Amino acid sequence: MKTVKQLSAALAAGxxxxxxxxxxxxxRIAALNPKLNAFITVDAEKTLAEARxxxxxxxxxxxxxLTGVPVAHKDIFCAEGWxxxxxxxxxxxxxxxxxxTVITNAKAAGLVTLGRANMDEFAMxxxxxxxxxGAVKNPWDLNAVPGGSSGGSAAAVAAxxxxxxxxxxxxxxxxxxxxxxxxxxxxPTYGVVSRYGMIAxxxxxxxxxxxxxxxxxxxxxxxVMAGFDDKDSTSLExxxxxxxxxxxxxxxxxKVGLPREYFAxxxxxxxxxxxxxxxxxxxxxxxxxxxxxLPNTKLAIPSYYVIAPAEASSNLSRFDGVRYGHRAADxxxxxxxxxxxxxxxxxxxxxxxxxxxxxxxxxxxxxxYYLQAQKIRxxxxxxxxxAFKDCDVILGPVAPTTAWNLGEKSDDPVAMYLADIYxxxxxxxxxxxxxxxxxxxSNGRPVGLQIIGNYLGEAKMLNVAHQFQQATDWHAxxxxx
Amino acid sequence: xxxxxxxxxxxARLSRIAVTDAELAATQTQLNRxxxxxxxxxxxDTSGIEPMAHAQDVFLRLREDAATAPDRRAAFQAVAPAxxxxxxxxxxxxx
Numbered sequence: 012m013k014t015v016k017q018l019s020a021a022l023a024a025g026x027x028x029x030x031x032x033x034x035x036x037x038x039r040i041a042a043l044n045p046k047l048n049a050f051i052t053v054d055a056e057k058t059l060a061e062a063r064x065x066x067x068x069x070x071x072x073x074x075x076x077l078t079g080v081p082v083a084h085k086d087i088f089c090a091e092g093w094x095x096x097x098x099x100x101x102x103x104x105x106x107x108x109x110x111x112t113v114i115t116n117a118k119a120a121g122l123v124t125l126g127r128a129n130m131d132e133f134a135m136x137x138x139x140x141x142x143x144x145g146a147v148k149n150p151w152d153l154n155a156v157p158g159g160s161s162g163g164s165a166a167a168v169a170a171x172x173x174x175x176x177x178x179x180x181x182x183x184x185x186x187x188x189x190x191x192x193x194x195x196x197x198x199p200t201y202g203v204v205s206r207y208g209m210i211a212x213x214x215x216x217x218x219x220x221x222x223x224x225x226x227x228x229x230x231x232x233x234x235v236m237a238g239f240d241d242k243d244s245t246s247l248e249x250x251x252x253x254x255x256x257x258x259x260x261x262x263x264x265x266k267v268g269l270p271r272e273y274f275a276x277x278x279x280x281x282x283x284x285x286x287x288x289x290x291x292x293x294x295x296x297x298x299x300x301x302x303x304x305l306p307n308t309k310l311a312i313p314s315y316y317v318i319a320p321a322e323a324s325s326n327l328s329r330f331d332g333v334r335y336g337h338r339a340a341d342x343x344x345x346x347x348x349x350x351x352x353x354x355x356x357x358x359x360x361x362x363x364x365x366x367x368x369x370x371x372x373x374x375x376x377x378x379x380y381y382l383q384a385q386k387i388r389x390x391x392x393x394x395x396x397x398a399f400k401d402c403d404v405i406l407g408p409v410a411p412t413t414a415w416n417l418g419e420k421s422d423d424p425v426a427m428y429l430a431d432i433y434x435x436x437x438x439x440x441x442x443x444x445x446x447x448x449x450x451x452x453s454n455g456r457p458v459g460l461q462i463i464g465n466y467l468g469e470a471k472m473l474n475v476a477h478q479f480q481q482a483t484d485w486h487a488x489x490x491x492x
Numbered sequence: 493x494x495x496x497x498x499x500x501x502x503x504a505r506l507s508r509i510a511v512t513d514a515e516l517a518a519t520q521t522q523l524n525r526x527x528x529x530x531x532x533x534x535x536x537d538t539s540g541i542e543p544m545a546h547a548q549d550v551f552l553r554l555r556e557d558a559a560t561a562p563d564r565r566a567a568f569q570a571v572a573p574a575x576x577x578x579x580x581x582x583x584x585x586x587x
Contacts, residue, residue, distance in 0.1 A: 104571075105571055106571060108564065108567040108568050108570065108571060109564070109567075200547075201547035201548065202547065202548060215545065215546050215547060216547075241553070241555065244552065244553065245546070245548075247548070248553075309532075310532070310533055310536065312529065312532075313529060313530045313531075313532050313533035314533060316526065316529060316530055317530055317533075324507065328508075331508070332573060333572070333573070333580050333582055334568075334571075334572050334580055335571040335572055335573075336571075336573075338573035338574075342583065344583050344584075344585075345582055345583045345585050346508070347510075348582070348583055349508040350505075350508050350509060350510035351510050353507075353508055353509045353510070354509050354510035354511070357509065362507075362509055362511075362519075363519070363522055363523065363526065365507050365509065366500075366503050366504060366507055366509070366519070366523060367523060367526055367527075367530075369503050369506050369507045370495075370503050370523070370527075371530075373503070373506065379534060380530065380534075382543050383533060383534060383536070383538060384530075384533065385543035385544050385545055386538035386541040386542070386543050386544070387533055387536060387538065388543075388544040389541050389542055389543065389544035390536075390538070390541060392544060392547075424522060424525070424526065425525045425526060425528075425529050428526075428529065429529075439544075440547065441546075441547020441548060
């Protein structure tokens with residue numbers, strides 16, 4: 012398993028060309044994707060054309076650090092000329108007519124697109140079983156879910172089908188699949204990565220981010236993805252950062268907070284043991300542990316499952332069979348066309364969230380549900396602000412258990428929602444967080460440690476993650492496929 | 493708070509999603525389970541708390557009043573189900 016840092020060095024030294032690298036990964040995708048279903052679309056011709064352009068840039072002396080490095084893009088980022096399905100039948104026929112800013116930035120850096128990664132439909136789900144294109148399998152155990160919603164991105168990196176992958180995280184959709192697949196995944200502060208051309212689910216929570224084997228590689232990809240964009244009205248007007256700048260800082264004096272609510276009832280023993288071992292390792296590296304409290308952690312679930320569906324019901328009203336996407340074949344008038352188009356084009360989890368969102372925004376219920384959820388959102392954000400007075404980063408589990416079995420929770424949406432308890436608060440508050448692999452559960456499936464940073468604290472989080480990875484080798488472990 | 497079958501039909505109509513009679517009962521069960529989960533937050537005392545609509549204090553940026561987007565109508569309409577003379581076609585709404 013090669014890191015991007017190693018690939019970048021090999022490309023610079025002329026040991027491998029971008030075309031050879033792309034061919035290697037395409038061959039591995041051809042061999043393993045039928046087993047894993049991590050990709051929705053692969054187009055070797057397009058990939059090789061990008062790789063040839065990368066090699067030409069290198070020959071011309073205009074190559075950057077990452078020119079020629081392959082990347083898998085979550086099928087939520089519009090990319091001109093590529094089918095951009097968002098995991099939905101609704102967009103099965105949609106070839107994007109423009110590039111998302113994330114795609115524009117990736118192209119400018121010379122990254123080579125390997126294909127389009129599978130995902131839960133419209134990024135709604137925690138298991139990748141809600142994709143119109145079928146479930147993704149966890150590379151560590153083909154009977155397990157890879158997590159979601161960016162399950163294809165995480166499985167692709169874990170299985171060595173891509174060294175880099177993009178993703179999005181609205182309620183945990185980068186961190187939880189990174190945790191379940193034993194890789195590193197980072198969701199930056201809300202507003203750091205442009206949402207332009209990223210198909211919207213819940214706009215006040217959606218944030219793009221990166222997957223790779225190591226924290227160092229994630230920092231490199233985030234350097235490419237991040238930056239102010241005037242095409243996104245919520246993009247942070249913030250100077251460009253080098254997210255690798257603090258990787259090599261020692262951890263002596265760094266204060267890590269352990270929120271007691273993240274280690275309470277509901278956390279599986281094997282996950283708790285792996286997290287505690289990781290905390291012990293960080294103490295050996297010089298970090299100081301402090302006890303903190305996030306007393307309203309449990310309320311993140313109801314608050315999120317009001318706010319996100321409410322925003323989704325509004326965002327997804329654009330899928331009406333008029334301007335793009337699926338249109339029902341038979342209908343009687345405009346209203347019938349809308350209703351049949353949406354009934355046919357959306358899967359049941361998407362429909363449930365639209366219906367829930369419509370209800371909580373409807374006349375007579377707005378104050379009791381939507382406004383109340385937004386007030387609780389403030390309480391949760393304030394809890395984080397208070398906790399960060401006593402520490403530099405907050406540590407905890409990403410999920411209460413390791414990856415569950417395919418089908419285990421697919422008939423029980425509420426059981427699936429409850430498993431998001433440790434990730435939702437970060438999105439509600441708009442904070443950055445990442446997941447790194449720190450061991451395996453009793454069933455042999457990976458455990459991820461969540462590192463939550465303060466606002467714009469990405470470099471500090473990545474520093475802690477990188478120092479841990481310098482001292483351990485969990486990130487270097489790979490599944491046998 | 494529990495939704496009746498009539499409530500579910502009404503919400504589906506507001507959402508412009510056709511739900512068949514056969515799907516209605518299962519949808520009702522699932523939505524009621526979700527609402528039960530959500531109801532946990534209704535008892536929380538939030539008096540005096542400002543609602544938080546966004547992760548940061550957002551404000552609308554202003555820019556020069558100048559055209560920046562190129563005309564890409566043809567490309568955007570190429571992915572539409574039905575267009576004619578640059579217009580999107582929908583079923584007749586007015587007789």
